[in-house]
Amino acid sequence: MHESPGSLQEACIDYICDNLHDVCQASSTVDQAPEEQRLRFPWADMFLHRNLSDDLLAHLGERRTLTDEMLSLFDHKHTCLNRVKIRKADVSTKGLRVLKQHRITELEAIGLENVSVNDLVGCLGEWSLKNLRALNVANSSFRANARFCVVVSLSKLRNLQVLNVSGTEFDRHGLDIILEDLPVLENLDISETSIDDLSPLRKCKDRLKSLTMYNLRASHNEDIVNILCELSNLRHLDISEGFWGQNFFLNLEPIHLSAADLLNRHHSLPKLVSLDVSGKEGVCETLLKPFLNSHPNLQFLGLTTIDACHLPMFSEPSKPGFLDHLTVTGDASEAQIQEALKRYIMRPIFLQKSLDSLFTLTRVFAEPRLDIIKSILPVMKKHPTDLGVQMAATACIYNLTKSEMGQSLHTMWLGRIVTATLNAMQSFPSHQQLQKNALLTLCSDRILQEVPFDKYRCAELVMECLCTFENAVMIRMSVAICGILAAKISTEQTSRLGSKSSNMKRLLAIVEEKTAQKTLDITLRFTLSALWNLTDESPSTCKMFLELNGLHLFIRVLTVRNERVQAETKVLGLINNLAEVKEIRSALVKESLMEIICHFLHSTHIDVSYFAAGIFSHILSDDTVKWDLEKPSKDAMVQELGEAVLSWEEPSSEMVAYRSFKPFFPLLMCFRTPQVQLWAVWAMQHVCSKNVQRYGSMLRAEGVVDILQKLVYNAHCEQNVERLATKVLDMILTDSTNE
Template sequence: MDESEIPIDIHTSKLMDWLISRRHVPHDWSKRVLTVREKINEAIKDMPEDKRITALLAETEMSSKNLFGQYTSKRMKDWVEIVKLYEKDNIYLGEVGSLLLRNVNYEVPALRKLITKAITLKNEYDKKEVGYEKNADSIIRDFNSTCKSLGIKGSKIKKELAEKASEFPQMCEEIAKEIRNLKLAASFYIHAVQSILDTKKHPLEILQYVIENGNTTVYQWKYKKIPSSIKAVTLLVDEADDDDDKNGDSDVIDFGEDTTEQINFDDDIDWGISTVEEQEREQEHEIEEDKNIATGDDAHTILGYPDTRNLILNDVLELETFLKVRIHEMKSETDGLGLTMLPESLQIYDLKALNEMLIPVQTVKQSLTNPTSLHYLNIMTNQKYIDQLAEKLKQKLSSHEKMLASKEFIKLQRAEAIKEGDSIKPKLELLIKKSKELQSQIEEDISKRYKGRPVNLIAGVIMYESPETLQDLCINCIANNLESLCRPVQYCDGVTGLTSKLVFKDREAYFHSEISEHLLTVLCNKGKLTDLNITLFDSKSTRLRHVHLQNANLLTRKGLRILKGHCISSLEATGLKVTVNDLIMCLGDWTLQNLKSLNVARCSFLELDSTKYCVVVALSKLHNLRYLNVSCTEFNTHGLGIVCEDLPELEALDISNTNVDDISALRKCKNRLQSLALCNLKISNYSVIPVLLDLKELRVLDWSDDREVNPFEIFSPVKARVSQLLQSVDRLPHLISLDISGKDDINIKDVSVFLETRPNTIFLGLLYSDVCYSDRFVDVRHSEYNPKLVVTGTASETQVLESLRRYSARPLYVQKTLYNLFRLTPTYTRPRVDIIKLVLKGMALHPMQFAVQMAATACLYNLTKGELAAKIHPSILKDVVELTLTAMENFPKHYQMQKNTLLTLCSDRILQDVQFDKYRCARLVLICLCNFDDTSINRMSVAICSILAAKICTNETHLLGAQPVFMRKLLEIVRNKVETQCVDITIKFTLSALWNLTDESPLTCKVFLEEGGMALFLSVLEVFAGECAVETKVLGLINNIAEVAELRRQLMIPKFILILRKLLVTSGHIDVSYFAAGIIAHLASDGPEAWTISDISRDFILQELATAVELWGMPEGEMVAYRSFHPFFPLLAKHDTYQLQLWAAWAIRHVCAKNARKYCPMLMEEGGYKIIYDLSTNANVHENVRAICSSILKELQC
């Protein structure tokens, strides 16, 4: 492999340490820079600072040169000296490196922070503007609604109210007419009371009076005589206030928080309505008995005076109650006492007749309690009320104007924030541009020092995402190296039943709860949590409070008993093979008494010796349990009754996907249950809604369904209609979170009613419903848009991402969400690590769900392709690769799935910079290559393999290359290109892959020959003669075969030797000639007797080999990369054939000179130093060989 293509990766934060440690920059560079700066300050006084100054001065000061060509101008001398000081010991490199570091670590983040702050302010101002506009609209709607109910326009409020009040007597007369329709009902009630209780009792006295006499004055009702005259109370209205400025002090803007609150119109208004016993009230009446004049309160009509009106209302309510009770008794199956005691004359009224009596009674009640009528009742009887009412309406107008003024002020603030952010963006762009140029210059400078190798400054100005935290790295390191950090010891405590346990080698090691819980979770996620490894969490060296065990399939009861020693308050143990009862038996006494949260989703309640009965009795021991999740288990209705009865503190329950078919038991905890999840329960329509509506403390309800096609759905219970729940406006007053995703009968009207009656709602699940597309959920300008309401659905990116967060454990929901996310991902121009993590979570939880994996791999490609990958940290990309490979492994026959994964993997950033299992990746890619005959899959597969084959060890290349099926497929691709005489990227990648797979792998070389590779490659050399890239790769592979002694005879083909000699002598490319010489050297190393080519003698071709080597110059970069020097040592030992020694020595010197850091230590470790030294000091060795060996020794001594 050409090592010149291997990049040098340097983390920007370590750039200065790297430059100093490799002596490119001296330790005291910063002090030297100060000296240079002082000289610049002196020389800069009359000219700009620029390195090009020397070139400019060379032209302007040309006439100042002396006889010896030296400058005599002091100005020129100063700048020449400055440049020399900068270049001496690479001081300039230290300064630009420091400048880049400052830009990356401080300047760029600071500007980004300012822009982020400006964006945040803009978003806040947007929300406030919407809020002010919404409040203003709400206030004016409330004002208009109130005015409409009062029958006024709202311009001259007091005057209009006074005019409208004149219609109040007519309102009372209409009510009086309605009361006359109650004659039959009142008569029925009076006769019933008198017949059952007391014949002297006279119920409904005032109501009966109005029925007989109408709406008379209070005087006539009191004194049972008609007044001769009536002195009516005059309504005095001061209309001067209507002419005042309605804006009040609106020119002074109040931006306090209270301006966003809506005014409660009716908070302090006493309607004067009461059904309780009225208190006695003393009044002074001026009654002129002789003249029978009604004055004061007595002048009011009965329906126009609060006290008498309340008495009438009490009678109406009493009558209504009686009729409702009577109707209820008649509907009951058994006769009540009232039925038998009524006289026969009253029992003639049937149910229909009673209902007809009830209707006018309810009409009268509604008229008496009508808000408009009550407003004018108070206006007519309370002189101050009209002032209060007018003042409140004016307050609404004033608040509306304040909201509008606040909105305009917020617009100004938002404009300032936008302006500030826009002013910073050009500065940031310029700084990033200059920093990128600086970074490129540094990379180019370092590259020149390493013979043109590519240099990558990682996490520079183009790297935005932060790496893993130090704690994450440490925990992962411990989890990956348990064997070296811990040791097993003999152990027997009589509790766990284990005979050995794991302890830290450092006896003083102790992990507090956060670290202990983190390590436990990581071990579980890595599949390393066994009965032995969990014993590491002994209470003497660790502390566990919140335990998370997910899919820990290797744990048994023996291992879980280690939990007895810990005081656990929260336990999540999902997907275990151990039953729930066994798990609870492994907990200590303190935990049993104090456990607050338990999640045993996807576990089992069935005992090992039973396949029928669900045993939940162990849950009864957890008396302080507040949260219980038994979803996806055999939990049933009987178990629900037990936990509702025996867990007095239970506040949150998840029974989704269980066997519960009746939730009536929940009524036992209706006064404490705050959270309930019952997804996908098969419950009949007749029982679920009433029970849910009885849970008056409920805050969170998840009643969603998976829309999975079930051919037997028609036999399942009738599903409850969610509309019944949404329309129950007077129930579940505390509900703030409702998930109804997947329900069929959702409509925007019902949802709007639900939200309007519960304005504090913070979450609404609407996935699989078109309602989520309503403007009130997606349009921030909509009058009903609520920024505090979180909605799941597919209408916007926000809804999609929230769905991924909440439904990661539900494959159908994840699939639906990912399909919609895929439509959004092509538009992203910046890295979205937040989205990548959500996609990866869904992939990890559902590895065998094809639809999920299909959509996820498509999304990952769009999220990591091209330049996006360069801005994503390798730790994130590692997770992407690992889950992508899992998808490849689980679905090897699905064409589009495999294509998606290859598109993601075929990235230089991923293949070069990310640490992952490269052998696993190469094997899966080769399997994919063999499974499909597709041009794009061929191209991507061989490209990936060509890179990975050079990065895996020789043992792994043996495993891959030794499989004939892989070799046949690779050779087939080459053969097709030969037949079509097409030189493209595919054949080049294929040849590179074959070259790297055969490197130091005799078995792979043997398979190559057995599959006809040699004959094919002869055709390649003939068809593509002169194609340097093709010839180099072909000869490089054959050189690998020539290194295997037992295979060399299969290369002794006359035609091939002729081609080889031609390439050795006439090729204008040193790399082609180099590999041709190597093949000849190895073939000739077996001696004259093994040389079977008669057309060309061995001695002749060896002489041509020596001539070619001696004519080679030193190439600019590395032509080849070697895993070891062992193939060269046998050639160096051929003292009778110096040409072989010459080529081998030249090859060693080449790589040592080009990459001394790698190859010099390798040569020393493999014993090459002694071989080279002996050759350099042996007078019998050819002088050219000795010269090259001496050069190698100098490289080793540097």
């Protein structure tokens, strides 16, 4: 069974975010610059309640497209913000001033580059300043200019209980100020800051409940363990350690904090329920057992990258002594890995380690695991430019969606998987293994046929991959994907994709190589499909094909025989697309090609004969094309065209698909050559007999029904043409009556 899709509210918010400028109206005054225009909802009495407002802003932020213009949408007359989340957004104080209108209790502003923390606090209203409970400014900046780190604005937040300043320039002076001025602060994250002295923590030793100091790389305190042990009310302590990447840490000495020393203090921190020592040295069973025995209320223990996570008491539920009340992070079990992915969302070193371990497990999974996919996707979104994370994640995703695994996943989740995969491809276009991981995931019939995603973006990225790498497996997957997607994107998009010379050269080079080797394999078949679909109703692509000598190459392809793979249909289908373009028809009238087309007109395979007949029909319908060939003669071709069409028996399945019937207009009006009309109406009756709902509405919308009616009542209409045209009209009438 498919996993159920997201809620209606999620779907609506996603739609608004994806179509913001269609749903909302832009307004500006005469003297405002275009970038200063505001957005507003089109309904004056519309109001989004608190949860909806918060979710809409958070979703816009997750897309990393949040701007001052978008922030203007959150006017207090129409929205009510309470828990604000803004991440790595290109916003300024001008846009953030909209926050003054709202009563905010929780504010998350991560990775802001254009606004300092002090300016951010200055954008809050009086109520928010007095009532803000939680502030997260991780990876933002306290610098008002290049020289000074200013934290004085935080002193205004007297009721602040939770503060996260990780990854900022926050220092010992700032720590001193906030612990003095924020009387109810009880949850503090100072990870990856330049704090060099933890002694100010003694000021809040009786009230601090949570302290996170991941990768805190410097301290002047030799007695740091003593300081921590004085925090008698502490429930959560994180002293984990991994590699660090912030420039201002590079010249600092390592922290003087030994996990072994802390664990040896068996009776310290009696209220502790959570301890993370991931990445620390010296953590072993001998130290852990006494500590755990003296802390019976401990519910979480972080042991990522530590061998102790493999101890049976942490990893083997069936063994005596397993601590089932304790949640552990590590790489010894699926449960440990999943917990690590959730807890360390901001720590790419731990995430990569966890994903590497997860990959080993996913290789043998036999059942769909949406729960694991839900853990991986946020990681990919959070770290789009981290190669290690994306490499491991894309490998896991493939294992979790391959073969039958993806059949039970709802298309919504598959769509999110595709988006994450495309993001990874875009971030690392030159990394072969990552691109291969992505292609393995994308090369799925269900994904390509049923799942909603940006198919043009996918086709672009896959084509770029095709042009970059020479790996045979990657080439096969790339052309297969492009061949399918080219039929699913708009004609404007196929034109952009196909008329790019580098793309066309690459596809033709593959055909050239296979033809020279006389190897008509599956890669060639996929490549021919891609070229066929890219040239469909795309004059610019057809012209590019001719300019790069594609026609000469395809004539050679038609001379190669192979019983296993029939290339003729695809080649003739593409030449049929060329014949639809008036400006280049004359280039097709050459003896070498026409003799081959004449040969295929008499093929016993109806699809081959059909496209050969189509090529002749388009050429013969155009009286501006000069037919000065001795062989075959024009009169002979006209006669053979009619005989071929009348000899066809209706195939059991649909052998062709059309985006539009507009190229048929000149054919239907070609009374001087009824054989041309005959091919056109036969084509229409064929597709209508297989899918009248789709093609009936298309024929009505494009005005073809009117043309067919005039054709039937025309005194000069040939009998067989009239018969087939009447059949088409009857099918369309029956279909419209049943609607």
